[in-house]
Amino acid sequence: MSSKTASSSIRTPIRIGSTVSAECCRRAVAGVRGVAFWASVVLPLAYLPAAYGAMGFEGAWSALALIAVHMACIVIGHEHNTPSTTA
Template sequence: MSSQTSPSSIRAPIRIGSSLSTACRTKAIAGVRAAAFWAAIILPLAYVPAAYGVMGFEGAWSALALIAVHMACVVVGHEHNTPSDDASSTHP
Protein backbone atom coordinates (compact mmCIF):
# COMPACT_ATOMS: atom_id res chain seq x y z
CA MET A 1 0.00 0.00 0.00
CA SER A 2 1.47 3.24 -1.04
CA SER A 3 -0.08 6.52 -0.12
CA GLN A 4 -0.14 8.94 -2.97
CA THR A 5 -1.46 12.45 -2.75
CA SER A 6 -2.62 14.35 -5.72
CA PRO A 7 -0.85 17.59 -6.54
CA SER A 8 -4.12 19.50 -6.16
CA SER A 9 -4.45 18.48 -2.51
CA ILE A 10 -1.04 19.87 -1.56
CA ARG A 11 -0.89 23.64 -1.20
CA ALA A 12 2.42 25.38 -1.29
CA PRO A 13 3.30 27.40 1.81
CA ILE A 14 3.59 30.50 -0.35
CA ARG A 15 -0.04 30.18 -1.44
CA ILE A 16 -1.20 29.63 2.13
CA GLY A 17 0.75 32.67 3.31
CA SER A 18 -0.51 34.76 0.45
CA SER A 19 -4.15 33.88 1.06
CA LEU A 20 -3.72 34.45 4.80
CA SER A 21 -2.09 37.80 4.13
CA THR A 22 -4.93 38.80 1.81
CA ALA A 23 -7.54 37.78 4.38
CA CYS A 24 -5.79 39.76 7.13
CA ARG A 25 -5.45 42.80 4.89
CA THR A 26 -9.13 42.63 3.97
CA LYS A 27 -10.18 42.41 7.64
CA ALA A 28 -7.87 45.28 8.58
CA ILE A 29 -9.23 47.52 5.83
CA ALA A 30 -12.79 46.68 6.85
CA GLY A 31 -11.96 47.54 10.47
CA VAL A 32 -10.41 50.88 9.57
CA ARG A 33 -13.39 51.74 7.36
CA ALA A 34 -15.82 50.83 10.14
CA ALA A 35 -13.92 52.93 12.70
CA ALA A 36 -13.78 55.89 10.31
CA PHE A 37 -17.49 55.55 9.53
CA TRP A 38 -18.49 55.65 13.18
CA ALA A 39 -16.01 58.41 13.96
CA ALA A 40 -17.57 60.46 11.15
CA ILE A 41 -20.94 60.01 12.84
CA ILE A 42 -19.71 60.91 16.34
CA LEU A 43 -17.31 63.78 15.50
CA PRO A 44 -20.01 66.40 14.83
CA LEU A 45 -20.82 66.24 18.55
CA ALA A 46 -17.44 67.90 19.15
CA TYR A 47 -18.38 70.92 17.05
CA VAL A 48 -20.41 72.51 19.86
CA PRO A 49 -17.55 72.55 22.41
CA ALA A 50 -15.22 73.73 19.63
CA ALA A 51 -17.55 76.60 18.81
CA TYR A 52 -17.52 77.80 22.42
CA GLY A 53 -13.80 77.19 23.00
CA VAL A 54 -14.18 74.63 25.78
CA MET A 55 -12.57 71.22 26.36
CA GLY A 56 -9.22 72.20 24.85
CA PHE A 57 -10.62 73.69 21.66
CA GLU A 58 -8.97 77.08 21.81
CA GLY A 59 -8.28 78.90 18.61
CA ALA A 60 -9.22 78.49 15.02
CA TRP A 61 -6.53 75.89 14.29
CA SER A 62 -8.05 73.28 16.54
CA ALA A 63 -11.48 73.81 14.97
CA LEU A 64 -9.96 73.50 11.50
CA ALA A 65 -8.12 70.36 12.57
CA LEU A 66 -11.41 68.92 13.85
CA ILE A 67 -13.07 69.64 10.52
CA ALA A 68 -10.13 68.13 8.61
CA VAL A 69 -10.24 64.95 10.72
CA HIS A 70 -13.99 64.74 10.25
CA MET A 71 -13.68 65.07 6.47
CA ALA A 72 -10.93 62.41 6.41
CA CYS A 73 -13.18 60.06 8.38
CA VAL A 74 -16.05 60.72 5.97
CA VAL A 75 -13.86 59.90 2.97
CA VAL A 76 -12.29 56.77 4.47
CA GLY A 77 -15.50 55.46 6.01
CA HIS A 78 -17.64 56.19 2.96
CA GLU A 79 -17.49 52.63 1.62
CA HIS A 80 -18.21 50.95 4.96
CA ASN A 81 -21.10 48.54 4.85
CA THR A 82 -22.25 46.06 7.42
CA PRO A 83 -21.65 42.47 6.38
CA SER A 84 -24.80 40.84 5.12
CA ASP A 85 -25.51 37.90 7.36
CA ASP A 86 -27.91 35.64 5.50
CA ALA A 87 -28.17 33.28 8.48
CA SER A 88 -29.67 36.00 10.71
CA SER A 89 -32.23 37.00 8.10
CA THR A 90 -33.58 33.45 7.84
CA HIS A 91 -34.42 33.20 11.53
CA PRO A 92 -37.99 34.13 12.52
Protein backbone atom coordinates in the same frame (compact mmCIF):
# COMPACT_ATOMS: atom_id res chain seq x y z
CA MET B 1 2.32 7.61 -11.69
CA SER B 2 0.28 10.72 -11.57
CA SER B 3 2.69 13.10 -9.92
CA LYS B 4 1.28 16.00 -11.90
CA THR B 5 -2.19 15.81 -10.33
CA ALA B 6 -0.86 15.06 -6.84
CA SER B 7 1.43 18.08 -6.78
CA SER B 8 -1.24 20.45 -8.09
CA SER B 9 -3.72 19.46 -5.38
CA ILE B 10 -1.27 20.15 -2.56
CA ARG B 11 -1.33 23.70 -1.28
CA THR B 12 2.12 25.06 -0.74
CA PRO B 13 2.92 27.15 2.34
CA ILE B 14 3.41 30.19 0.12
CA ARG B 15 -0.15 29.91 -1.21
CA ILE B 16 -1.54 29.39 2.27
CA GLY B 17 0.43 32.35 3.57
CA SER B 18 -0.69 34.64 0.78
CA THR B 19 -4.32 33.63 1.34
CA VAL B 20 -4.05 34.31 5.06
CA SER B 21 -2.24 37.58 4.39
CA ALA B 22 -4.91 38.74 1.95
CA GLU B 23 -7.68 37.87 4.42
CA CYS B 24 -5.91 39.70 7.26
CA CYS B 25 -5.46 42.75 5.05
CA ARG B 26 -9.12 42.67 4.01
CA ARG B 27 -10.27 42.47 7.63
CA ALA B 28 -7.92 45.25 8.71
CA VAL B 29 -9.23 47.55 5.98
CA ALA B 30 -12.81 46.71 6.97
CA GLY B 31 -12.01 47.54 10.59
CA VAL B 32 -10.43 50.87 9.73
CA ARG B 33 -13.40 51.74 7.53
CA GLY B 34 -15.81 50.86 10.33
CA VAL B 35 -13.98 53.01 12.87
CA ALA B 36 -13.75 55.90 10.41
CA PHE B 37 -17.47 55.63 9.62
CA TRP B 38 -18.54 55.74 13.25
CA ALA B 39 -16.06 58.51 14.01
CA SER B 40 -17.61 60.55 11.22
CA VAL B 41 -21.01 59.99 12.83
CA VAL B 42 -19.86 61.09 16.30
CA LEU B 43 -17.43 63.91 15.44
CA PRO B 44 -20.13 66.53 14.72
CA LEU B 45 -20.94 66.45 18.45
CA ALA B 46 -17.58 68.15 19.04
CA TYR B 47 -18.40 71.13 16.80
CA LEU B 48 -20.35 73.05 19.43
CA PRO B 49 -17.64 72.87 22.13
CA ALA B 50 -15.08 73.79 19.46
CA ALA B 51 -17.14 76.84 18.50
CA TYR B 52 -17.15 78.11 22.08
CA GLY B 53 -13.55 77.20 22.86
CA ALA B 54 -14.49 74.65 25.52
CA MET B 55 -12.88 71.25 26.22
CA GLY B 56 -9.40 72.24 25.10
CA PHE B 57 -10.35 73.70 21.74
CA GLU B 58 -8.23 76.84 21.61
CA GLY B 59 -8.24 79.04 18.53
CA ALA B 60 -9.24 78.54 14.95
CA TRP B 61 -6.57 75.94 14.16
CA SER B 62 -8.11 73.31 16.42
CA ALA B 63 -11.53 73.86 14.82
CA LEU B 64 -9.99 73.52 11.36
CA ALA B 65 -8.17 70.37 12.47
CA LEU B 66 -11.48 68.96 13.74
CA ILE B 67 -13.13 69.65 10.39
CA ALA B 68 -10.18 68.11 8.53
CA VAL B 69 -10.30 64.95 10.67
CA HIS B 70 -14.05 64.74 10.14
CA MET B 71 -13.67 65.03 6.36
CA ALA B 72 -10.94 62.37 6.38
CA CYS B 73 -13.19 60.03 8.37
CA ILE B 74 -16.03 60.60 5.91
CA VAL B 75 -13.80 59.80 2.94
CA ILE B 76 -12.24 56.71 4.54
CA GLY B 77 -15.46 55.33 6.03
CA HIS B 78 -17.85 55.94 3.16
CA GLU B 79 -17.72 52.29 1.98
CA HIS B 80 -18.34 50.79 5.42
CA ASN B 81 -20.70 47.82 5.39
CA THR B 82 -21.18 47.69 1.64
CA PRO B 83 -21.63 44.21 0.22
CA SER B 84 -18.42 42.66 -1.05
CA THR B 85 -18.38 41.69 -4.71
CA THR B 86 -15.42 39.33 -4.38
CA ALA B 87 -16.11 35.76 -3.46
